Amino acid sequence: MGNKYAIGVDYGTESGRAVLVDLSDGTELADHVTPYPHNVIDEQLPESGVKLDMDWALQHPADYITVLKQSIPAVLKLSGIDPADVIGLGIDFTACTMLPVDAKGVPLCFDSELKDQPHSWLKLWKHHAAQDEASLLNEIAEQRGEVFLPRYGGKISSEWMIAKIWQILNEAPHIYERTDLFLEATDWVIAQMTGNTVRNSCTAGYKSIWHKQDGYPSKDFFKALDPRLEHLTDTKLRGEVLPLGTKAGGLTEAMAALTGLKAGTAVAVGNVDAHAAVPAVGVVTPGKLVMAMGTSICHMLLGDHEKQVEGMCGVVEDGIIPGYMGYEAGQSAVGDIFAWYVEQAVPAYVHEAAASDHISVHEWLERQASAYLPGQSGLLALDWWNGNRSVLVDTDLTGLLVGCTLLTKPEEIYRALLESTAFGTRKIVDAFHDNGVEVQELYACGGLPQKNKLLMQIYADVTNREIKIAASKQTPALGAAMFGAVAAGSANGGYDTIVEAAQQMARIREETFKPIQANVEVYEKLYQEYSKLHDYFGRGANDVMKRLKAIKEELK
Numbered sequence: 001m002g003n004k005y006a007i008g009v010d011y012g013t014e015s016g017r018a019v020l021v022d023l024s025d026g027t028e029l030a031d032h033v034t035p036y037p038h039n040v041i042d043e044q045l046p047e048s049g050v051k052l053d054m055d056w057a058l059q060h061p062a063d064y065i066t067v068l069k070q071s072i073p074a075v076l077k078l079s080g081i082d083p084a085d086v087i088g089l090g091i092d093f094t095a096c097t098m099l100p101v102d103a104k105g106v107p108l109c110f111d112s113e114l115k116d117q118p119h120s121w122l123k124l125w126k127h128h129a130a131q132d133e134a135s136l137l138n139e140i141a142e143q144r145g146e147v148f149l150p151r152y153g154g155k156i157s158s159e160w161m162i163a164k165i166w167q168i169l170n171e172a173p174h175i176y177e178r179t180d181l182f183l184e185a186t187d188w189v190i191a192q193m194t195g196n197t198v199r200n201s202c203t204a205g206y207k208s209i210w211h212k213q214d215g216y217p218s219k220d221f222f223k224a225l226d227p228r229l230e231h232l233t234d235t236k237l238r239g240e241v242l243p244l245g246t247k248a249g250g251l252t253e254a255m256a257a258l259t260g261l262k263a264g265t266a267v268a269v270g271n272v273d274a275h276a277a278v279p280a281v282g283v284v285t286p287g288k289l290v291m292a293m294g295t296s297i298c299h300m301l302l303g304d305h306e307k308q309v310e311g312m313c314g315v316v317e318d319g320i321i322p323g324y325m326g327y328e329a330g331q332s333a334v335g336d337i338f339a340w341y342v343e344q345a346v347p348a349y350v351h352e353a354a355a356s357d358h359i360s361v362h363e364w365l366e367r368q369a370s371a372y373l374p375g376q377s378g379l380l381a382l383d384w385w386n387g388n389r390s391v392l393v394d395t396d397l398t399g400l401l402v403g404c405t406l407l408t409k410p411e412e413i414y415r416a417l418l419e420s421t422a423f424g425t426r427k428i429v430d431a432f433h434d435n436g437v438e439v440q441e442l443y444a445c446g447g448l449p450q451k452n453k454l455l456m457q458i459y460a461d462v463t464n465r466e467i468k469i470a471a472s473k474q475t476p477a478l479g480a481a482m483f484g485a486v487a488a489g490s491a492n493g494g495y496d497t498i499v500e501a502a503q504q505m506a507r508i509r510e511e512t513f514k515p516i517q518a519n520v521e522v523y524e525k526l527y528q529e530y531s532k533l534h535d536y537f538g539r540g541a542n543d544v545m546k547r548l549k550a551i552k553e554e555l556k
């Protein structure tokens with residue numbers, strides 16, 4: 001058998017990327033990025049211009065097919081390989097990114113009667129408008145002593161499936177009625193590729209409160225939320241839940257024509273972006289926390305036992321690597337905070353200086369900020385520009401910057417924002433480690449480790465741990481390709497397990513970031529201050545952030 005290949009497609013927040021990988025050693029022969037034509041829809045619906053409320057974030061499902069149509073032929077062409085040698089395909093996605101579909105699997109937003117109605121659209125992971133439903137769900141689950149709650153750190157997030165579905169039911173009952181299935185976008189794309197609608201155990205476990213042994217929460221629980229939800233899991237959430245790496249089916253003739261691949265090519269069940277990245281950096285055992293660092297951060301960790309950790313996103317058996325408990329935590333905004341600052345708050349002279357140095361504003365600010373020592377700016381920030389996903393699990397929290405004076409410079413604020421996100425990660429690392437899920441080493445992948453060395457050094461200093469960096473620029477896509485190879489199986493030139501695939505294909509860089517002791521000591525002091533602010537504003541001593549939000553909403 002000559003060389004065999006797999007393609008992984010990573011569906012991020014703003015674009016989809018395909019990577020074509022040699023299965024013998026993980027070499028990436030080609031990659032291609034397709035920005036979503038409609039990007040994130042958070043102000044008004046396409047065509048109709050219907051305005052969206054605060055905290056909404058939608059996407060256009062057709063954009064995902066555009067990614068397949070553009071990026072797969074592009075990687076085939078760039079690599080020059082014979083498409084018949086591509087034996088497996090995998091995808092990974094942001095999550096919970098969900099949509100309502102009709103009995104034929106067609107998104108309701110494609111229906112001309114419904115397309116002007118926001119709830120018929122696909123809700124992106126960072127759609128945060130279902131907080132009321134999430135809060136009530138948590139209250140009811142706690143009162144009833146639901147056993148699932150501790151598995152999700154004590155709180156179900158407004159980003160996840162049940163809160164989003166409930167919001168649709170509350171605000172647009174007719175859309176709920178018209179829905180045949182609520183699907184994760186990752187499962188919908190797989191259904192388009194294979195003609196088979198199946199759910200994957202990763203999104204079902206982390207985002208839809210599904211458990212390998214117990215299944216979904218009871219009908220009684222759903223009835224207690226709202227009698228109309230009583231049969232949700234047998235009806236609109238029905239469907240087989242398959243483990244990661246399972247073959248969902250073969251590529252359809254229509255998709256083969258669209259992509260240039262062979263019909264029947266093995267396609268793995270869907271996966272989540274951050275989770276797919278874990279085997280792609282070679283992590284298949286406990287103790288190693290993988291950070292997928294981009295617009296947000298997802299923190300992924302394996303454990304031998306199910307432990308309770310405050311505010312984690314969840315622990316799911318086989319949720320990342322079969323045979324282990326997969327733990328997830330996260331920060332809802334990281335790169336997004338830096339983007340906000342660069343786009344909304346940096347003075348014109350900085351943009352001009354960056355342009356004249358032929359570097360990006362981020363790079364200019366990083367260079368200037370690198371000249372400061374930890375603590376030298378006198379600034380401290382809370383990283384809640386898009387709420388707090390772990391450990392407080394509260395999307396109504398907002399950002400904070402303390403210590404500004406008339407002498408404060410943009411690069412000092414930029415540095416304080418970088419540091420605030422590192423403190424947020426430290427909270428998560430401590431929450432795991434102190435609750436018996438050990439964190440010995442950190443691994444980083446995603447866009448940020450490639451873009452900002454200062455950021456990575458700050459993370460090493462704040463967490464006092466060495467950080468290893470993924471060699472691939474498209475780590476989740478590489479992981480998705482590895483799962484595609486597992487779906488194909490060794491008999492076809494792939495692999496039988498993800499562990500075997502990781503042994504052959506995963507790669508990290510030689511360069512690592514090691515903590516610098518002098519920095520560690522200053523950051524320890526700053527972290528103690530961060531923790532005081534974190535608890536004061538985040539644990540109810542002063543709910544000013546929520547009151548400000550309420551006043552803003554009243555004035556809408």
Ligand SMILES: Nc1ncnc2c1ncn2[C@@H]1O[C@H](COP(=O)(O)OP(=O)(O)O)[C@@H](O)[C@H]1O
Binds near residue numbers: 013015334
């Ligand atoms: N030099 C930089 N330093 C820090 N952040 C950056 C830099 N350049 C871009 N970013 C941020 O990187 C984020 C995009 O990360 P990336 O991993 O490419 O995307 P995604 O999260 O969609 O997968 C954006 O939020 C952007 O603000």
Ligand SMILES: O=C(CO)[C@@H](O)[C@@H](O)COP(=O)(O)O
Binds near residue numbers: 093094095298
């Ligand atoms: O929430 C998850 C995974 O559970 C992510 O999909 C979400 O944070 C989006 O990730 P990106 O920032 O687009 O890489």
